[in-house]
Amino acid sequence: MAEDxxxxxxxxxxxxxxxxxxxxxxxxxxxxxxAGDSGDGMQLTxxxxxxxxxxxxxxxxxxxxYPADIRAPAGSLYGVSGFTIxxxxxxxxTPGDKVDVLVALNPAALKVNLKDLKxxxxxxxxxxxxxxxxxELAGFESNPLEDGSLDRYQVYEVPMTKSTLExxxxxxxxxxxxxxxxxxxxxxxxxxxxxxxxxxxxxxxEEKFAKSPELIEANTRALxxxxxxxxxxxxxxxxxxxxxxxxxxxxxxxxxxxxxxxxALVASAAKAGIPLFLGSYPITPASEIxxxxxxxxxxxxxxxxxxxEIAGITTAIGAAFSGSLAATSTSGPGMALKTEAIGLxxxxxxxxxxxxxxxxxxxxxxxTKTEQADLFQALYGRNGECPVPVLAAxxxxxxxxxxxxxxxxxxxxxxxxxxxxxxxxxxxxxxxxVMKLSELPNMKVTFRTNPEGFYPYLRNEFLARPWxxxxxxxxxxxxxxLEKQHITGNVSYDPDNHEYMVKIRAKKVKGIVNDIPKLxxxxxxxxxxxxxxxxxxxxxxxxxxxxxxxxxxxVSYAILKYLNPMPKNTEKVLKQFKNILLPEVNxxxxxxxxxxxxxxxxxQYNRVRGLPIRAFEIEEKIEEILKI
Amino acid sequence: xxxxxxxxxxxxxYTPKDFASSNEVRWCPGCGDYSILAQVQRSFAxxxxxxxxxxxFISGIxxxxxxxxxxxxxxxxxxxxxxxxxxxxxxxxxxDLSVWVATGDGDLLSIGGxxxxxxxxxxIDVNVLLFNNRIYGLTKGQASPTSVxxxxxxxxxxxxxxxPVNPVSLALGMDGTFIARTMDKEQKHMQEIIIECYKxxxxxxxxxxxxxxxxNDGAYDYYTDKENKEDRVxxxxxxxxxxxxxxxxxxxxxxxxxxxVIDITKGDNSINDVLVYDxxxxxLAFILSSFTDNPELPLPLGIFxxxxxxxxEVELENQIAYAKQKEGEPNVDxxxxxxxxxxxx
Numbered sequence: 024m025a026e027d028x029x030x031x032x033x034x035x036x037x038x039x040x041x042x043x044x045x046x047x048x049x050x051x052x053x054x055x056x057x058a059g060d061s062g063d064g065m066q067l068t069x070x071x072x073x074x075x076x077x078x079x080x081x082x083x084x085x086x087x088x089y090p091a092d093i094r095a096p097a098g099s100l101y102g103v104s105g106f107t108i109x110x111x112x113x114x115x116x117t118p119g120d121k122v123d124v125l126v127a128l129n130p131a132a133l134k135v136n137l138k139d140l141k142x143x144x145x146x147x148x149x150x151x152x153x154x155x156x157x158x159e160l161a162g163f164e165s166n167p168l169e170d171g172s173l174d175r176y177q178v179y180e181v182p183m184t185k186s187t188l189e190x191x192x193x194x195x196x197x198x199x200x201x202x203x204x205x206x207x208x209x210x211x212x213x214x215x216x217x218x219x220x221x222x223x224x225x226x227x228x229e230e231k232f233a234k235s236p237e238l239i240e241a242n243t244r245a246l247x248x249x250x251x252x253x254x255x256x257x258x259x260x261x262x263x264x265x266x267x268x269x270x271x272x273x274x275x276x277x278x279x280x281x282x283x284x285x286x287a288l289v290a291s292a293a294k295a296g297i298p299l300f301l302g303s304y305p306i307t308p309a310s311e312i313x314x315x316x317x318x319x320x321x322x323x324x325x326x327x328x329x330x331x332e333i334a335g336i337t338t339a340i341g342a343a344f345s346g347s348l349a350a351t352s353t354s355g356p357g358m359a360l361k362t363e364a365i366g367l368x369x370x371x372x373x374x375x376x377x378x379x380x381x382x383x384x385x386x387x388x389x390x391t392k393t394e395q396a397d398l399f400q401a402l403y404g405r406n407g408e409c410p411v412p413v414l415a416a417x418x419x420x421x422x423x424x425x426x427x428x429x430x431x432x433x434x435x436x437x438x439x440x441x442x443x444x445x446x447x448x449x450x451x452x453x454x455x456x457v458m459k460l461s462e463l464p465n466m467k468v469t470f471r472t473n474p475e476g477f478y479p480y481l482r483n484e485f486l487a488r489p490w491x492x493x494x495x496x497x498x499x500x501x502x503x504x505l506e507k508q509h510i511t512g513n514v515s516y517d518p519d520n521h522e523y524m525v526k527i528r529a530k531k532v533k534g535i536v537n538d539i540p541k542l543x544x545x546x547x548x549x550x551x552x553x554x555x556x557x558x559x560x561x562x563x564x565x566x567x568x569x570x571x572x573x574x575x576x577x578v579s580y581a582i583l584k585y586l587n588p589m590p591k592n593t594e595k596v597l598k599q600f601k602n603i604l605l606p607e608v609n610x611x612x613x614x615x616x617x618x619x620x621x622x623x624x625x626x627q628y629n630r631v632r633g634l635p636i637r638a639f640e641i642e643e644k645i646e647e648i649l650k651i
Numbered sequence: 652x653x654x655x656x657x658x659x660x661x662x663x664x665y666t667p668k669d670f671a672s673s674n675e676v677r678w679c680p681g682c683g684d685y686s687i688l689a690q691v692q693r694s695f696a697x698x699x700x701x702x703x704x705x706x707x708f709i710s711g712i713x714x715x716x717x718x719x720x721x722x723x724x725x726x727x728x729x730x731x732x733x734x735x736x737x738x739x740x741x742x743x744x745x746x747d748l749s750v751w752v753a754t755g756d757g758d759l760l761s762i763g764g765x766x767x768x769x770x771x772x773x774x775i776d777v778n779v780l781l782f783n784n785r786i787y788g789l790t791k792g793q794a795s796p797t798s799v800x801x802x803x804x805x806x807x808x809x810x811x812x813x814x815p816v817n818p819v820s821l822a823l824g825m826d827g828t829f830i831a832r833t834m835d836k837e838q839k840h841m842q843e844i845i846i847e848c849y850k851x852x853x854x855x856x857x858x859x860x861x862x863x864x865x866x867n868d869g870a871y872d873y874y875t876d877k878e879n880k881e882d883r884v885x886x887x888x889x890x891x892x893x894x895x896x897x898x899x900x901x902x903x904x905x906x907x908x909x910x911x912v913i914d915i916t917k918g919d920n921s922i923n924d925v926l927v928y929d930x931x932x933x934x935l936a937f938i939l940s941s942f943t944d945n946p947e948l949p950l951p952l953g954i955f956x957x958x959x960x961x962x963x964e965v966e967l968e969n970q971i972a973y974a975k976q977k978e979g980e981p982n983v984d985x986x987x988x989x990x991x992x993x994x995x996x
Contacts, residue, residue, distance in 0.1 A: 078993040269995075276992040286987055293983045300744050320974035322981040325743060325967055330769040334736040337729070337766075341709070341740020344727055345748070349740070367730050457992060460983050493725035493741070493748055496704045501672070501719050503728025513674070514720065 034190050034248035034255075047218060047262045051112050054119030055213060057206075058105040058136045059128030059149075060097050061090060064206040069106025071210055075223045076110045077277050077454050082268040083110040084419075084562070085277075086118035086451040089391070098152075098160040103135045112266040114569075116418070116562035118451055120637040124216070126209050128152060128183070130161035145177045147212065149205065151184035179258055183208050183249075190248040191241050204245035211249025218264050221246055274457045280422040280449035281308075284352070284378055284442075285315035287426030289322050290460055292348040294427075295434055295468045300342035300349045302327045302335040304357060307390040308446040309380035312352040332360035336377070340364060343373040344502075346470060346492035348430060350376040354446075355384045355397050358404070365439055366405045367504045369528065372480075372488045374433035374440075376426070381445040383633045392633030393446035395558055396609035401441045402587055402616070408525045410532040412436070413587040415443040417561030420455035422448060425584060431466045432535055437487040443586075445608075447635045448559045474498055479512035485538075486531035533588055542590040546572065546579025549599035552648055554580040555625065557613050560606050560636055567641035578645055583613070594621045602626060602648055606636050663699060667692035670703065672723040683835030683861035684714060684782060688721055690838055691780070694845040701849070706749045709738040711758040714789050714863075715782035718753035732763030735770045738777045739963075746964045749849065752779045756797040757787050760816045764796075771825035771854050773963040778848045778855040781818060786867035799944070804866075818858045819940040819955055823933065828853040830936065831954045834860040836875050840886070840952065847954065853962055874950050887939065887953030892925035895949050902926070903948075910938055910948060930957045 057069045066087055073085045088105040095102030109119030121141045127133040129152040140146065153168055167173050168180060187205040188198065207224075214221045224246060232238040253259055278286075292299035303313040303326070317326045325342070329335040336351040343349035353361065358379045368375045381397045383389025401413045412432050416425040422444055429440040471477065471489035474497035480488050491498045500512065508515035509523055544553070546568065556564040561582040568580040581596060583589060597603055597617070605614050606628040614627045628644050630636050670692040678684045695701055706724035710716035712731035719726025725748075729737050734752045742750045759767050759781050770777060786804065787793040793806035794813065802811040822830045829851040833841040841859065848855035860871050874884050885895040885903070893903040894915065902925030904913045913920040929935055936956040942948040975981070 074991060078991075080993070080995050272996050274988060274992050274994050276989045290983055290987060293981075298744070300740065302740060319986070320971045321978045322983065322986065323971055323975075325971075327740070327743060329736070330765055333733060334739075334766055334769070337733040337736040338740030338743070340729075341727075341737035341742075342744035343740075344707075344737070345741045345744035347744045349744075363730055364733065371727070457988050459987070492745075493707045494705050494745065499704060499724050499726075501722075501726035501728065503719070503726075504730055505728065 034186060034251050045259060045262055047264050050263050050265055052109075053111070053123045053217070053263065053265055054107060054109040054121065055124045055126070055217075056105055056107045056122045056136060056139070057126045057209065057213075058103055058132035059206070060131070061095055061102045061104045062097065063104070063128045064203070065104045065106050065128070068206045068210045069108060071224045071227065072213060073108045073110075073452070074227075074277060075214070075219055075221070076108070077275070078223055079219070080267050080270060081110040081265070082113075082115040082270055082454060083108060084115045084118040084451060084453045085109070086447070098129060098131055098157045100131045100135055100161060103132050105132070105136060110265060112268050114268065115453070116565040117635070117638060120563075120566075120639050124213070126213060128205070128209065130157045130163055130167070133167065134161045134163065140176065142175065143177065145179070146173065147179045147181060147209070149183035149209070150180045151182050181212065181252065186248060186252060187245050190244045194237065194241060196237070196241060201241065204241050207242045207245040208249035208252070211246040211251075212253050213249075215250045215253030216259065216262055218262050221250060270454065271456065275454045276457055277452050278420055278423070278455040279311070279452040280416065280419040280444050281311035281380070282315055282452075283419060283422035283455065284426045284444065284449075285312050285319075287423045288316065288348070288350055288376065288430065289319055289324060290458075290463055291427050291430035291466065292324075293322070293460060294463045295348055295430070295466045297468050298323050298325065298347045300325045300327065300339060300347040301352065302329050302338035302342065302349070303352045304329050304332045304335045306332070306354045306357050308382055308449050309352045309354045309357075309378065311449070312378060312380075332357040333364060336361040336364040336375075339375055340368055340371070340373060343368070343375050344371070344493070346490070348376070348434065349374070350378065352378040352380070354380050354382045354390075355400065356387065358397060358400055362405055365411060365441075366407065366409050368439040369405075369409050369411060370504050370507070371502045372437045372528075374437055374490070376429045376433055377439055377441045378426070378429075379441060379443050380449045381443060389633040391446065393559070393635055394608050394631065394633065395443075395445060395560070396612065396631070397443060398557075398586065398609065398612040398616075401443055408529065410529045411587065412438060412440045412532055412535055413443065414440065415558035415584055415586055416448060417558055417582050417584060419448050419451050419453045421561075421584070423455060423458065427463055428539075431464055432538070434466050434468055435487065435538070436485055436531060436535060437490060438532065443558055445559050470495070471498065478510045480507050480510050482527070486527060486534060536588040536591050539585045539588070539590060541592045542581050542583065542596050544579050544581045544596055547577060548579070548596075550577050550579060551600070552578045552602045552604060552645065553597070553600035554578065554604045554606070554641065554645065555583065555597070555613075555617075556580070556606055557583040557586060560608065563636050563638045563641055564606060566638035567645060570638065570642055571645050576645070576649060576651070578649070586613075586616075589620070594623070597621060597623050604628060604641075604644060604648060606630075606641055606644070608636060663696055665696045665701070665703065667696045670695050670723055672721055674720045676721050677717070678714060679865050681864040682714070683784065683863070684718070686835045686838065687780065687782060687841070687859055687861065688718065690841040691722070691845060694842040694849075697842070698846055698849055701749070705747065706751065707738075707741055708751045708753055709734045709741065710753045711763060712789070713755035713758045713787075715753050715755040716758060732758055732761070733766060734758065735763060735777065735779065736766040739766075739770055739773070739775050742775050742777050743964045743967065746776070746968060750777045752777060754779065754781055755788075756781065756783045756785060756795045756816075756818075760796040760818060760821070768821070768825045771822055771827040771856065774826075774828055774853040774960050775963045776852050776854065779857065780845075781856070781858045782861045783818065783858055784861045784863035784867055785815070785870050786863050788863050788866055792866035815944070817940060817943050818856075819943065820937070822856045823936055823940055823956065826960070827856050827956065828958045828960050829855040829954070830956045831856070832858040832860070832952050834871065834875065834952065835862060837952065844954065847957075851957065853960060883949055885942075885949040885951050887928055887930070887951050887955065889928060889930040889954065889957075892922055892927050894922070894925055901949075905938075908938075910942070912948065930954050932956075933958075
């Protein structure tokens with residue numbers, strides 16, 4: 024085996040004659056997954072690789088996948104942690120369907136991720152972890168490296184642990200600490216394989232371990248050793264090069280959906296000229312919104328970790344009554360608990376942003392997995408006639424824009440607004456073209472201060488009532504959850520008044536239709552097939568339709584981001600197509616709404632596996648409909 | 652004694668009427684809530700420097716929760732059990748406001764129990780007035796969390812099998828910083844304590860024993876009966892011995908850890924044996940709270956505990972000030988850009 028001839032000095036300095044025969048192949052698009060034990064540092068390794076390619080200007084999508092167990096036993100199947108990076112020479116809409124390269128640090132990581140690997144895909148394994156115990160823990164009856172079961176893949180066997188220990192042997196590190204550096208060895212090797220520079224990671228290591236020169240040295244050596252391993256061994260027959268996609272000019276950063284929501288809330292409050300308040304209770308996969316906002320004290324952000332989901336929203340309602348931009352973040356089970364309070368915000372007509380990061384349900388369901396099954400809950404899950412605007416973000420970066428929209432609508436129309444994201448886009452990340460405060464829509468708040476002719480339920484041209492901050496002289500008034508008399512806001516049991524108020528609340532929300540963008544069709548505006556989607560299926564739908572169009576097929580797509588009200592032209596758009604394919608990660612919730620609202624039938628495509636729908640699945644469905 | 656200068660020169664700005672809204676008050680005739688409303692309006696009129704526009708009344712659901720409609724201040728009649736949570740949000744978002752919660756035994760101690768204990772723990776400067784009538788009134792007569800064991804109600808026709816919450820002990824257990832009790836019929840006493848609630852920084856909790864004339868009439872007759880009241884009720888006064896009785900002849904003595912009633916006019920006991928109260932002592936407050944519903948001991952009214960502890964909303968404001976000082980004035984564009992950005996040109 025090649026590794027026998029590799030010495031520590033060679034790996035460190037790259038002195039051995041370089042393996043110059045390796046050809047560099049140009050590829051269009053690549054998806055790499057790093058997988059290992061929870062303790063192997065896979066999230067770190069993956070984000071280093073993605074930062075490096077992002078800074079070089081690639082468009083990319085990433086997705087972490089870690090176990091629900093905090094510290095699962097080492098080597099176990101359920102303790103496997105992974106990080107997927109998809110980068111490409113063209114626009115990237117998803118973190119990738121199938122994996123081209125799987126870097127597996129142990130047998131469990133191989134076993135769990137093999138199903139996602141492309142036919143003829145590449146596997147790089149750490150052979151040092153393929154011992155009897157780890158194979159047993161992973162449930163392999165025989166060693167897959169020896170029994171021929173991986174024959175249809177390109178397998179590279181690399182002694183990552185031994186090689187790492189070898190280059191660190193003259194340092195005074197405990198074997199455990201030294202072995203921990205093997206993720207940088209793996210990272211170095213993949214940098215070599217994809218012809219990328221490791222400078223970004225070197226700088227990062229120096230900053231991260233500034234207090235421990237020893238760890239800087241150790242991790243740097245491991246990183247370089249991995250790179251040099253590729254350079255000097257003869258086991259790799261090819262390296263790959265992905266041509267750069269040219270993103271539009273501008274400043275970019277990598278952003279996850281949850282980060283985007285947090286930043287957008289801060290920016291919206293600044294734009295509105297009022298303070299931000301978040302009332303929230305920890306829940307997977309929404310907690311990062313609370314975590315991120317808690318760091319922004321400098322921006323005057325008040326975060327309130329409440330005693331329960333109900334207090335999360337009710338403290339926010341109190342803050343809204345006080346004159347703050349108030350928000351609450353949660354996931355499906357928390358939404359269920361907030362239901363009654365959302366009704367109060369509708370009745371009291373107070374602005375409030377409610378973020379539901381959807382996960383697999385019902386009940387506790389699949390906390391760390393994704394789903395789009397809270398649409399009905401968001402639209403209808405309340406007592407009485409209780410209209411609430413509902414928006415949905417379609418990608419990690421889109422979470423920024425849609426959160427800003429949710430805040431803008433809430434403040435302008437004095438209403439709670441529900442924003443639906445999900446575990447997939449909340450945890451996934453992609454480059455975001457950084458926005459400046461000046462580029463955000465105007466949402467400056469003017470509180471009512473004039474007592475002349477004031478009534479709490481007066482309405483403006485948008486049917487919004489005045490917002491008065493307690494503390495304002497002469498405007499003392501009472502609001503509440505009992506039905507209000509039109510204009511005066513006094514408690515009223517009058518039957519006609521109730522009907523009037525039910526209708527005016529509905530009319531106010533319907534009127535938002537004049538204030539949102541039209542539904543945009545990508546592709547021909549009419550034809551045989553439109554793929555319609557909402558929220559996070561947007562990425563896979565875009566990829567699938569682009570692939571099909573590249574093959575010359577006439578198919579268009581449109582992504583709904585405003586679910587209530589829907590854009591004005593929705594019905595008109597849908598009527599231009601003979602067939603509408605509607606993929607959803609639920610049993611057909613939007614499909615039911617489309618049929619009910621427009622008497623237009625759709626072809627459903629539903630997968631409810633806790634996973635995003637993948638582009639190739641949609642492509643197969645498109646081909647089936649087009650009878651190809 | 653010298654009168655503080657401001658009291659000489661400043662006249663109260665308001666009369667009780669200024670705090671009354673134009674809404675018609677619609678509790679049952681004879682309801683104890685009328686007295687509470689009147690005492691709140693009267694005591695606010697006595698507070699110097701109070702600003703009507705800064706007062707916010709928050710309520711949940713129940714008879715007591717109609718309260719905000721009758722006050723000419725800011726008010727928010729919310730949903731069942733959540734008044735203390737909404738009040739927390741109001742106060743944390745704007746610490747400049749004087750925030751009050753009007754609530755009942757069902758609203759605060761049953762459906763709203765969780766929010767109440769966390770309000771106390773956080774010590775947010777919210778004033779909670781508990782209208783405790785030991786029954787569900789608005790839903791027409793079911794057992795409440797303070798209904799006594801064996802009580803016959805619509806939902807317990809064979810007698811209540813549950814034991815009541817002791818609200819004062821609960822608040823002590825949550826490390827409340829101002830805990831007091833009064834009765835609907837004790838007009839002056841109630842006014843004095845409401846003023847102390849206003850002055851206290853931190854959560855103030857005032858349990859008001861209130862009679863429901865329709866569904867639990869006479870629940871407190873044992874303590875309000877004019878003939879025997881003074882022998883059955885003890886008024887807590889800070890730094891003073893705990894004495895009571897028509898002739899001021901009875902006192903509370905600690906026999907080891909056990910409180911007992913002694914006659915200070917007879918036998919070996921004298922006023923010197925009587926426990927002198929200290930409202931900053933949590934231990935004494937616990938002992939006195941245990942008198943509740945104990946027929947051998949008088950019912951304590953007054954301030955059980957008054958202490959200072961840091962407040963949630965103040966610490967939060969301090970963190971914001973500290974972060975601004977340490978990290979510099981906010982620049983949102985910088986925040987949006989973050990530390991790891993790159994430029995494509």
